[in-house]
Amino acid sequence: MLDCEVLAVEPHKTLSYTWNFAHADAAFNLTSVVTFTLTPTRGGTQLCMEQSGFRPDQKQAYGGAKGGWQQFFAKLEQVLARPE
Secondary structure (H helix, E strand, O other): EEOOOEEEEOOEEEEEEEEEEEOOOOOOOOOEEEEEEEEOOOOEEEEEEEEOOOOOOOOOHHHHHHHHHHEEEEHHHHHHHHOO
């Protein structure tokens, strides 16, 4: 089961929340924090995302999250590229 709690919200700057996934297998039992940060640039806005909290024994969970986030950002890029 995925359990999330908002930790911080700064409009137009930061969103941070827990991303906790309870699982019987310790390699997938994840307690992490996801943080999105927006930074103004000359050309628009830079989006930085970080998910922290993976343990060394959670390489498979890390790999799954890495692949999932790559898909998420690829889709986000497609949506942002659409003409209004």
